[in-house]
Amino acid sequence: MKKLEERILQDGNVLGENILKVDSFLTHQVDFSLMKEIGQVFAEHFRDTGITKVVTIEASGIAPAVYTAEALNVPMIFAKKSKNITMTEGILTAEVYSFTKQVTSTVSIAGKFLESSDKVLVIDDFLANGQAANGLIKIIEEAGAEVAAVGIVIEKSFQDGRSLLEAQGQTVLSLARIDRFENGKVVFREADL
Numbered sequence: 242m243k244k245l246e247e248r249i250l251q252d253g254n255v256l257g258e259n260i261l262k263v264d265s266f267l268t269h270q271v272d273f274s275l276m277k278e279i280g281q282v283f284a285e286h287f288r289d290t291g292i293t294k295v296v297t298i299e300a301s302g303i304a305p306a307v308y309t310a311e312a313l314n315v316p317m318i319f320a321k322k323s324k325n326i327t328m329t330e331g332i333l334t335a336e337v338y339s340f341t342k343q344v345t346s347t348v349s350i351a352g353k354f355l356e357s358s359d360k361v362l363v364i365d366d367f368l369a370n371g372q373a374a375n376g377l378i379k380i381i382e383e384a385g386a387e388v389a390a391v392g393i394v395i396e397k398s399f400q401d402g403r404s405l406l407e408a409q410g411q412t413v414l415s416l417a418r419i420d421r422f423e424n425g426k427v428v429f430r431e432a433d434l
């Protein structure tokens with residue numbers, strides 16, 4: 242997605258070896274018009290595939306996921322990262338190691354929001370080593386539902402996430418694919434959408 246790549250080049254900051262900071266439009270402050278376009282691009286691709294739910298993980302997946310869900314006219318569910326006393330029954334969980342926080346946490350979704358007849362599109366802001374997406378896939382499969390595909394806003398293609406997911410037979414579609422960081426600058430490879 243050309244517009245997203247341009248925004249990454251304009252506002253993204255490379256931190257260290259392998260982190261991209263995009264807090265001015267995606268992970269902290271949110272550019273709703275860009276998020277809406279992102280949602281429309283994902284929705285356009287999946288329009289005729291019978292998606293019934295969009296699932297993401299809090300917090301930074303929520304913005305692109307909610308616009309994708311709006312454009313597909315289906316509910317969006319976000320997995321919660323911390324235990325919540327209001328979630329009392331039928332909780333589906335998975336352990337997820339956070340690439341940026343370097344801690345393992347239990348993420349959960351209330352089972353009542355996923356049915357075995359659901360066809361789910363997983364959306365996340367970043368794909369690094371695939372742990373977040375993998376945890377979501379486990380939860381969705383625990384519910385007996387089907388994962389249609391994984392839609393990623395920014396994929397760091399030099400990390401293992403895509404191969405981990407594809408090895409499980411998942412389809413990964415990324416709007417921006419970062420090939421490498423070179424002298425603190427982002428170098429893209431061809432994106433999927």
Ligand code: 5GP
Pocket residue numbers: 259260261262263268298301338339340341365366367368369370371372373374397402
């Ligand atoms: P994974 O689980 O694929 O290793 O990492 C994906 C998750 O880690 C995303 O949900 C995102 O929150 C975070 N993440 C991974 N890499 C980056 C990055 O370069 N920048 C930011 N801001 N978040 C990242």
